[in-house]
Amino acid sequence: MSIRDIIEGKKEWRAHVARVKALPKDYQIVYKEMQKYFFKVGPVELTDGTDLLSGIVDLFEEGAAQGKDVLDVTGSDVAAFCDELIKDSDTYADIWQEAADQEVNRAMKMSQDKRK
Incomplete structure (x- = not known):
C-alpha cells in the first residue's frame, strides 16, 4: 500500500x-451502535473497506429525507437487522466458532488415542 x-x-x-x-x-x-456491532462480530471484509457502512449511511440518509424514524428503517431489533445484512458473509464469530470446534475435535481425538 502506497502513501x-x-x-x-x-x-x-x-x-x-x-x-x-x-x-x-x-x-x-x-x-454508531451498528458500527460497534460490526467491528466486534461483523464481516471479515469490513476491514477491507467501508462499502457496508457507506450503504447503511445511504439508507439512513434516504430514511431521514423521508422523515422516517430510524427504527422504522431498521426495525426495533437493530442486531437482527445487522445480522441480516451480513448473513452471507464470513464473520469473526464464525471464525472463532470454527477454531473452537477444531480445538475440541483435536482434544477429543487425542483423548481417544490415549485410551487405545
Missing part, C-alpha cells in the same frame, strides 16, 4: 464520517 493509497483512504473515511455527522441524532446513535 497515496493511505491518504486517499483517510480522505474517504473523513468524508464518510462527515456524512454520519450530518444525519439526525437518532440515526447517528443507531449507526
Whole structure:
C-alpha cells in the first residue's frame, strides 16, 4: 500500500464520517451502535473497506429525507437487522466458532488415542 493509497483512504473515511455527522441524532446513535456491532462480530471484509457502512449511511440518509424514524428503517431489533445484512458473509464469530470446534475435535481425538 502506497502513501497515496493511505491518504486517499483517510480522505474517504473523513468524508464518510462527515456524512454520519450530518444525519439526525437518532440515526447517528443507531449507526454508531451498528458500527460497534460490526467491528466486534461483523464481516471479515469490513476491514477491507467501508462499502457496508457507506450503504447503511445511504439508507439512513434516504430514511431521514423521508422523515422516517430510524427504527422504522431498521426495525426495533437493530442486531437482527445487522445480522441480516451480513448473513452471507464470513464473520469473526464464525471464525472463532470454527477454531473452537477444531480445538475440541483435536482434544477429543487425542483423548481417544490415549485410551487405545
